[in-house]
Amino acid sequence: MKRTLAAVLLIASATSVLAQEGGYPHERAPWEEIVTPPLHAFHPEPPRHLTLPNGIEIFLEEDHELPFITGYMRIRGGSRDEPADKLGLVSLYGQSWRTSGTSTTPGDKLDDQLALKAASIETGSGQASTYVSLNCFTQDFDSTFASALDLLRHPQFQQTKLDLARRSAMTGILRRNDEADGIAVREALQIAYGKDNPYGRTTQLATLSSIMLDDLNAWHKRTVVGSNIIVGMVGDFDAKALEAKLRKAFESIPRGEKLAAPKVAFSDAKPGIYFAAKDDVNQSNIYLVGLGTEESNPDYYALSVMNEIFSGGFGSRVVQDVRTRLGLAYEVGGSFGAAYDHPGLFAISAGTRSAQTVAATQAILKDVGELRTETPSPEELKRAKDDLLNSFIFRFDDTEKILAQQITLAVYGYPADFLERYRAGIEKVTAEDVSRVANKYVQPEKLSIVVVGNPAELDPPLSKLGPVTTLDISIPGAPKE
Incomplete structure (x- = not known):
């Protein structure tokens, strides 16, 4: 045991020295030589x-x-x-x-x-x-x-x-x-x-x-x-x-009438700047929102990859730009959301210091706009697809999760093999597909900007972004203080 431990420590020490002295005798570092095996087929046993x-x-x-x-x-x-x-x-x-x-x-x-x-x-x-x-x-x-x-x-x-x-x-x-x-x-x-x-x-x-x-x-x-x-x-x-x-x-429960999903009309919200005052905070919560799509949309897979490139973790565009490079937000993220039977929410959120509210919002809008103009690099595309596929399996890695999802699919009338289609759908997405859906669905000019913060600390003021509508967040019927 002692010899084994000593050998491990010796290898670790040598690895550290090689790294500090400028590299390895080979062209690539050892960990870069590791070959990632292809994912196994995803065919869960159907209930x-x-x-x-x-x-x-x-x-x-x-x-x-x-x-x-x-x-x-x-x-x-x-x-x-x-x-x-x-x-x-x-x-x-x-x-x-x-x-x-x-x-x-x-x-x-x-x-x-x-x-x-x-x-x-x-x-x-x-x-x-x-x-x-x-x-x-x-x-x-x-x-x-x-x-x-x-x-x-x-x-x-x-x-x-x-x-x-x-x-x-x-x-x-x-x-x-x-x-x-x-x-x-x-x-x-x-x-x-x-x-x-x-x-x-x-x-x-x-x-x-x-x-x-x-x-x-x-x-x-x-x-x-x-x-x-x-x-x-x-x-x-x-x-x-x-x-x-x-x-x-x-067997004795009467059949009754199946409850159909409500017929709801959806239309784009009126774009603008909406502000809710909260005097007891020293930071702002920002939401840029619009309507998303449904999971039944054939473009769902390309939009999922686009989401991952835009805001999927620390390596994503908006996090690297707004949070890491510019330092304008404590946290930032979002997605072009999809729901089962109605449009999801296209939402990007951020938390930032009051004085950085306008700058953070402008930076996010810039990154949203660049989804339409900057085609994903091969590295971005690979990372996004790998992240989606590697995390997907952990959402359905036991029988209870699979069963719960099958019930959900039945509630909304989705095909039983919807999960199995996911991997193939993501794998087929190309950089051109991402650019196509970004130009089709992402419309920064239609987003509504919602800010909750302390008006006394907003410098520059929100009006620098455009006309501001003040939101009434009072609670109807609440006792007077």
Whole structure:
């Protein structure tokens, strides 16, 4: 052992000396001689997939490494589908669903039952769906699943739990101007999508106050039907045996009407400079925003490579220029965002000292514009594609991640092999493709610039960039101080 250690130290010392004295006797350093093997083909084992007569889709993925089972019951319909005068409904629904429990097992009692077997059942909500999830030891699956199914089929929403969730949400609203970055994100979404757009609107105290138990029950009745439910199970089970259990458990749920994605009109935001004053900070949060695209867009892969070249880590253009070379930002990044069934957000964000706000914004705009004029170098293109492909596999490196993604693809109606197409799509991207999509989609003149900062410290003022619109970030209905 001592000899081995001594040999290692000797090699390390020699390596250090060679490096300090100007190089190696060979033309290339040893680490540059390492050949990176090609990536293996990405063909994840597809989960067992079936559709019941009532429309419920089921995905089953066996994984016997550990004696656990994880399950999801995901239901189409989320915050984007709630009425404008009931904003916050789906969030309160998702929170009070689990805490309320069922007619036979109140939430507090369910807590105790699950704690005894180290299991969990949770409910929640998102933009396009709600869910019931479970996690347990294999031996406790039958009882845990029975409780989760009872929660799905027979919730009994309690006024005390609704009130508790409402108070928590209202506290969040009353404190939503505490953090500058939170203000910037909220205002950027509103400006990019529109304040009445389902993807840009903001929950208010008044809309939360209008939500009653009847609203929760009506939402549940509307969405929890067979054609809206997608079930996924992954873990230590026999797929054929579990399929039989699930068929029996779900067969009595009525098919109902499938909830379609809302029909939403999107238009470019009015470009301009928008400023929200926050007097208790000494730095600015900057967002440049516009509409992005959908993942179904054939140009999605070229745009992904463009994003990586522009802002993918420390070696990217905007980081190297704005942060490293010019020293104008603590952090900077962004992307031409893509969502599943609506335009994502084209957003570039930065945090900088107040006095550098204008200079940082100008530098970012310059880098955005150069996406259209500067074709990626071979080194930039290779780095971007390698980074995307090498990181992609870690997003889906276990069965649970793959199953969760398959459920998401099913929610939005994407093909089951969408993940497998990713590698080939990225590998085919050329420098010319990047330049083509940059010129097609990147339009700096259409970006809205949102700044949250201290007006007394902005020198030069934002007006140097153009006319400034002051944003009203007051909270309607908040108590007067």
